[in-house]
Amino acid sequence: MDKWRSNESIFGVGGKKGKSTEHLRDAEIALQQGKPSMAQEHLRKAMKADPTNLDALMLQASISSAPTLPALRAIEKTGRKALLETLGPDAFDDDGESVGHYWGLIETRPYIRVLTALRETCAMQNKWAEAVKWAVECLRLCPNDNLGVREYLPLYLIYQKRYLEALSFIMNWIDDEESPERGGIDFQGKSASDYDPTLSGTSGARLRKNIEGGFDSFNIYNGARAAFELYGDCEMSRCFLRTAAKINPYILRRIVGRADIPDDFCRHPRTVDGIDAAIDYLYVGQRSWYTNEKVLDWMNNDRVTSKITRLLCSNPPCGKREATACSYQACSKCKEVVYCSRNCQVSSNVHFGSPQAPTPRRCFLQVAHWKLPGDEGHKKKCKAVVDYQKQMETYSTTPGRAPNQMGDPPSGFPTNLLLDAMKAMGGGGI
Template sequence: MNRNVGLSVLQALQEAGWCQLLLNAKKLLKTCLGSNYFGDNGPHVGRFREILETRPYMRVFQAQVRMFFESGDYKSSAQTIIEILRLGPRDNMRQRSHLGPILCRLERYSDALYLARPWMEDFIVDRKVYMPPFRDGTVFKAPERRLFSPEVEKNLGNSPCSMTYTAARAAFKLWGDCEESRQSLRIASKGNPHVIVKVLGKIKRPNDVWNWANEHPDAKGATFKKCGKPYCTQKERRAAEFQQCSSCHLVSYCGQACQKDDWKRHKPDTSSRFTISHSETLNNIFFRFTGKSTLHISLVVYRLVHAPVIVFSTEDVRVKAGFDSQPESICVHSLGPTFIL
């Protein structure tokens, strides 16, 4: 749905008694599943993802999160995510990753840090003895001030950047430029340097965060790119110094001379193209990809509503519009160098 249309629909529903609609939905669920259905001590809270009857209700909540956020009502957006995670923790609706940045927008830095740190460690814990945070970390307490060991820090690079950058910013806002905030920034910038490039580029971020990140050598160093020409040893001295290849936007060069010398080798990598079209009548999405490439290209397929299957081969790729689910990544190389509907 178009964002402006969605916001106007939300506003109209609010004026017509949106809260009453949700209350009516709650009444229907209570009729089906019992009077204590939404109570903390009831048998269903924490298990909503397992119960088919709750899905339409939870999808309304999911839509509310986005609409509240895009209309600037960050408080309601955060409260809705917290309620989603109370009813169905383990986040099958993928809302947890949005909560940390929204809490930072609300200047709830203590809550943001308390949420983020356990999920940074989620990728390295022993699953045999691991217990996830209660309600996914949304029963907020004062965050513990501690450092990760050097061994643990090395393994945190695969943690979700929504959590690592949340932890870095929240720790900085709470405690200033300290060992805890520096370590979180170091983990975040090494795990995903693309975000820190935007911070250092002063793209819609506060000056105090830029000044702090700019003075941090590990964060800055993670963003510096090497020249894309093989055997050239030049490396950036400031973020985004080198110019990107205008065809692929993935490789950077220290100067025009290196780019010209490397063009014969690099040109095949830039010949890959894919186009997307959508047929409203057939309710299909079509993908077209041609060319050979040594680059790793991922195609994100947004699975819409109603379809039972994805059908694809090296000659035919057809995504039936339909899956009531999150986006799915498909590596183009698994489909061969050329595939056409």
């Protein structure tokens, strides 16, 4: 496990300065070179120089396998104690000076990384109640949620069938141009009648506008699920579902098609609501959709979303639509173009350059994420990949653009698949 988890893979900064961190860096390099015992040696020195170097403790706990929950809980205690000393005795008090401002206090960042690891590890082990606890703590300390916790908290609640709390949390975030107070964590104590599933009147119209304008597809999906569980097929649940399908169709198609569940997060730089975001959502959330067949029937039969989940055969003269999502075989190269039959695949040459070719983002990320075996012909010829590459170069040379956002790997980002893929394609422009 690396420390650059979650949004820390984009923004991760802050840590101890001095000797301890120098040893930690040596340990990280040793690990990258496949020398774990040398890494251990450096880590011992790092901890001797500073026993509260949380990044070093985390690395040590994860050197041979994923860190255990007891190990992470112990590191959290160490971190909490250390912060009580650096920030003062009110470091964790709601009415103290620090709570709500942790994001700006750079010395708190290793501690936040520990909370993030705890949250994700709990989720991996289906310990949803504890995952909620750490997610809520992250939001309490950093209510603007620069950490991207709000994308996952409703899922943890949904796994526990806490649909009303999930919806309430989503509403806290959706119905606000600014971040909600206290990171929206005051989601308890609502009743289902506090919301109007018919979306009528002025407040209904406003909610519809907020849902349709929502750019966080994860919680639009989670909103659809929670609203359906609470109110069934209604204006509100349909509005969530159709918006979600529009923003990130990859998620819906894979859920209803019961596609394979990804086996890890997609740990390379974000594109907004592309396949990489879908992978992250599906990794944590896909199985949550399979606990209620009625939800799947509902999504499958919705007249708007069924057009999105069931693709047309990519051989233009054929154009037959799938009867159920993911039933046609996808092209093994980009996994996006689908054919109803071997016949259509052979007689079609839509794969490169035609309007039916995969979108640039999609096709490129397929190459990056799944590390397809060196099919140079595909990588070179595919216009989509070339266009995407150009687009990335434009991003990284736009003056005044903040560094480390959308596309740029963070400094020190380990074994970057994106860069590997760029190099493989003869690029490397970022």
